[in-house]
Amino acid sequence: MNRGILLTISGPAGSGKGTVIAELMKMSDDFRYSVSATTRNPRPGEVDGVNYYFVTKEKFLSLIENEEMLEHTEYVGNYYGTPKAPVEKTLDEGKNLILEIETEGALNVKKMAPDSVAIMLLPPDGEVLRSRLVGRGTETPEVIEKRMEKAKKELNLLDHYDYVIINETGKIDVAAKKILEIVNSEKLRTSRNMDIKNNYFK
Amino acid sequence: MNRGILLTISGPAGSGKGTVIAELMKMSDDFRYSVSATTRNPRPGEVDGVNYYFVTKEKFLSLIENEEMLEHTEYVGNYYGTPKAPVEKTLDEGKNLILEIETEGALNVKKMAPDSVAIMLLPPDGEVLRSRLVGRGTETPEVIEKRMEKAKKELNLLDHYDYVIINETGKIDVAAKKILEIVNSEKLRTSRNMDIKNNYFK
Numbered sequence: 001m002n003r004g005i006l007l008t009i010s011g012p013a014g015s016g017k018g019t020v021i022a023e024l025m026k027m028s029d030d031f032r033y034s035v036s037a038t039t040r041n042p043r044p045g046e047v048d049g050v051n052y053y054f055v056t057k058e059k060f061l062s063l064i065e066n067e068e069m070l071e072h073t074e075y076v077g078n079y080y081g082t083p084k085a086p087v088e089k090t091l092d093e094g095k096n097l098i099l100e101i102e103t104e105g106a107l108n109v110k111k112m113a114p115d116s117v118a119i120m121l122l123p124p125d126g127e128v129l130r131s132r133l134v135g136r137g138t139e140t141p142e143v144i145e146k147r148m149e150k151a152k153k154e155l156n157l158l159d160h161y162d163y164v165i166i167n168e169t170g171k172i173d174v175a176a177k178k179i180l181e182i183v184n185s186e187k188l189r190t191s192r193n194m195d196i197k198n199n200y201f202k
Numbered sequence: 203m204n205r206g207i208l209l210t211i212s213g214p215a216g217s218g219k220g221t222v223i224a225e226l227m228k229m230s231d232d233f234r235y236s237v238s239a240t241t242r243n244p245r246p247g248e249v250d251g252v253n254y255y256f257v258t259k260e261k262f263l264s265l266i267e268n269e270e271m272l273e274h275t276e277y278v279g280n281y282y283g284t285p286k287a288p289v290e291k292t293l294d295e296g297k298n299l300i301l302e303i304e305t306e307g308a309l310n311v312k313k314m315a316p317d318s319v320a321i322m323l324l325p326p327d328g329e330v331l332r333s334r335l336v337g338r339g340t341e342t343p344e345v346i347e348k349r350m351e352k353a354k355k356e357l358n359l360l361d362h363y364d365y366v367i368i369n370e371t372g373k374i375d376v377a378a379k380k381i382l383e384i385v386n387s388e389k390l391r392t393s394r395n396m397d398i399k400n401n402y403f404k
Contacts, residue, residue: 126403158399163390178390185387188365197360201328
């Protein structure tokens, strides 16, 4: 069986990451969504292994220590991260694994798993990005400015990504199909198919 | 306009290169077939600029000298090669250019044009390759053995290629569609889209 591909998908707030990923998972059964580990307490209704892997701080720190985390971050006193073992299991089963992740985390994954594929999703341009944030009607002008500043920093990291997809307004399916094409194409990379060379002339 | 992509397609005799490329060009109008330059004389019916660019030996040597050839080779006293200028023109017009080329030439193109995409097309395995060659009924056993030896050498160069496509028997359209997906996906590479970064926040 062909091994699946580890995909990190990043993009500023307003890029439509969540919607595009949901569309992609409707289009194909070959994708799985990564479950993070966290040291925070489960909220009512949250299920271990579904929403998160809930682990103790000691366990989390030992996973980091033993290089068993693909990436991790600390946020208001709790740790969040991606444990390697379930990722490997999913890839070995031939399923592609999606990590929806901040730029910093994506770059760390790329370091730990150089054969992962990093995709940046972007709204058509800065103005559309701003109008999407304003259109939500939920953020104050200060928050919107902060998000715009953050988007600029994220865009500066574009070189570290493998692919960039412009998520045109109203064309979620087009963006999802582009991810599918990237994955199909990545599966044909010679670096992922060196077994052909060894088994060709028996 | 987005610049086209330069594709080299190689594969052993019996891999079905020609048929797959013909199918690809039926599927999409975004591909052009590269015209080689040669110092040999035109045969009856051959048209300059269509079958070949017919040039003098002096002209050919000066093109090499000035690094205006992407690759070239000598065969029974005549030169054959790919001049850069028409390639650049086609790519600038947004069309993808296909070079059906021997492994050695493909590796030279990759050196001269690192942003080109090198694809190796292969029959499912060595036995199918042999049976396709035998099935043609036009080659002597000696020629078939020579072709098989050549195929082994070509396969050894697989690492230098970007992508490998297995051309399953009777599935020409699948192989052609894979090339199309590779090109669509390559167009989304961040390295081909750095203008986004510069124009995003105006």
